[in-house]
Amino acid sequence: MREKWAGAQLILPDTLLHNAAETNGVLWKIYETVYRIEHGAPEDGESLESAHARLMEAKRLLFDLREAMRRDLGVSSPA
Numbered sequence: 391m392r393e394k395w396a397g398a399q400l401i402l403p404d405t406l407l408h409n410a411a412e413t414n415g416v417l418w419k420i421y422e423t424v425y426r427i428e429h430g431a432p433e434d435g436e437s438l439e440s441a442h443a444r445l446m447e448a449k450r451l452l453f454d455l456r457e458a459m460r461r462d463l464g465v466s467s468p469a
Contacts, residue, residue, distance in 0.1 A: 391421075409458050413451040420444050 395414055402410055423441045426432050460466035 391418075403462060406455070406458055406462055409451070409455045413448070413455045416444070416448045416451055420448065 398410060399407065420441055423432070423436050423444070424438070427436060427438060427441065457466060
């Protein structure tokens with residue numbers, strides 16, 4: 391994931407970089423939470439349920455990123 395993100399930062403246009411960085415940050419936090427839970431060291435308030443809830447919230451960011459990428463490619467009309 392880190393390698394793909396590093397590569398994306400080199401080629402993404404500025405118009406997409408902010409959306410991608412925000413989405414990547416949220417997904418990375420979810421990954422860290424699940425990793426800690428799997429290894430028996432969750433932080434206060436962390437559970438699979440809370441990680442799942444954050445993932446459902448991340449769906450909006452993923453949708454927004456997809457739409458921004460489609461607009462950048464010229465295959466989707468501006469909102």
